[in-house]
Amino acid sequence: MFKYLFLTPFFFAKLQEVHAFGLAPSRLSSRVALTGVEPKWTMQQEIVNSDPFLRVFRSQSKSPPLISYSPYFRVKSWNSATPIFQEMLNEAASTPGWEHFGWSRAGDYVRWDTTFDDVESLLASFETISPLMNQLLADAATVERLNFAAPSTILSTVQSKTARSALKELRTKPVYYETVEDIQTGYFHKPEKGLSENTCTMMPHFIIKDWKTAKPLMQEIIEAANDEPGCTYFGWEKSNNRLIARETFFDGDSMKAHVEKVRPLLDKLVAGPAELEKLEIHGPEIQVEKVKPVTDTFMPQYFQSNAMQSTEGAAP
Numbered sequence: 001m002f003k004y005l006f007l008t009p010f011f012f013a014k015l016q017e018v019h020a021f022g023l024a025p026s027r028l029s030s031r032v033a034l035t036g037v038e039p040k041w042t043m044q045q046e047i048v049n050s051d052p053f054l055r056v057f058r059s060q061s062k063s064p065p066l067i068s069y070s071p072y073f074r075v076k077s078w079n080s081a082t083p084i085f086q087e088m089l090n091e092a093a094s095t096p097g098w099e100h101f102g103w104s105r106a107g108d109y110v111r112w113d114t115t116f117d118d119v120e121s122l123l124a125s126f127e128t129i130s131p132l133m134n135q136l137l138a139d140a141a142t143v144e145r146l147n148f149a150a151p152s153t154i155l156s157t158v159q160s161k162t163a164r165s166a167l168k169e170l171r172t173k174p175v176y177y178e179t180v181e182d183i184q185t186g187y188f189h190k191p192e193k194g195l196s197e198n199t200c201t202m203m204p205h206f207i208i209k210d211w212k213t214a215k216p217l218m219q220e221i222i223e224a225a226n227d228e229p230g231c232t233y234f235g236w237e238k239s240n241n242r243l244i245a246r247e248t249f250f251d252g253d254s255m256k257a258h259v260e261k262v263r264p265l266l267d268k269l270v271a272g273p274a275e276l277e278k279l280e281i282h283g284p285e286i287q288v289e290k291v292k293p294v295t296d297t298f299m300p301q302y303f304q305s306n307a308m309q310s311t312e313g314a315a316p
Contacts, residue, residue, distance in 0.1 A: 066179040066235065067122050068115040069148045071133060073141040075108050080140035088112065088132050095128055097121025104282045104303035109144070111282070111303055119154045123161050149177040149237045177244060180236035188222065190232045198251035200283030200291070206243040207275045214273035221265050228261065230254020243274070252287030259294045
């Protein structure tokens with residue numbers, strides 16, 4: 001057992017003991033072994049924070065973020081929405097099996113993102129969080145889109161269990177993304193690198209017009225990223241002809257170095273077999289500013305979180 005402590009501006013959380021949940025370290029592989037198991041630990045705490053735009057990570061995470069859901073909202077009333085944002089953080093913290101959860105903001109748009117160890121944890125979280133999302137939609141916000149992602153072996157389970165009353169109330173049609181396992185090395189994860197308060201993520205969204213031509217370039221991009229010490233996770237997610245790269249970096253400098261390195265490959269990708277639909281960048285404001293000189297030409301949507309929390313301690 002070990003202790004978790006979150007400390008950031010505008011942020012105070014109770015110190016509690018929790019059971020460590022250990023998974024075998026992931027490696028660069030084209031196959032993902034995932035089984036549905038009961039979560040081994042739960043974290044009970046209340047997050048007290050006057051500004052909810054933060055994201056929480058498990059610093060000692062050893063499982064890659066292959067299972068996730070991400071609703072995007074456009075806020076109409078911040079006074080009504082902010083308390084619900086806070087309540088969603090508190091509920092997420094008490095749900096077992098999470099790897100990461102939290103909010104980021106770009107103007108009037110906000111994104112809630114949560115990743116999990118297993119499909120049961122995702123379904124339990126979605127059931128808990130859906131009523132709060134419906135409260136948001138009553139008068140505080142509109143939902144722009146809702147994405148789920150999971151390996152192909154369990155994606156049908158996620159789809160069958162989430163396409164029910166909760167989604168009808170949300171009044172949106174979700175998009176289900178497969179975490180890609182058929183592109184040689186579909187993802188990599190470096191748990192030994194850990195996370196920090198400076199952690200950033202980048203998510204380019206592509207429309208693929210020619211998979212045969214795109215796949216070799218995709219492979220070159222992921223291999224280049226794997227050689228970068230500051231890139232801690234890279235994973236492809238696809239839904240029909242849509243493709244997302246979910247990329248995590250230790251800080252803004254690491255993300256900037258990555259963009260500079262793979263820019264020639266990205267130019268080749270979007271010059272022929274693919275179209276860059278949009279680019280999202282998420283992270284603390286000071287880190288996002290470091291990236292802008294090399295990303296502004298892509299006209300990205302910059303989502304900011306006022307703090308990044310990471311859990312203290314190491315698994316036994």
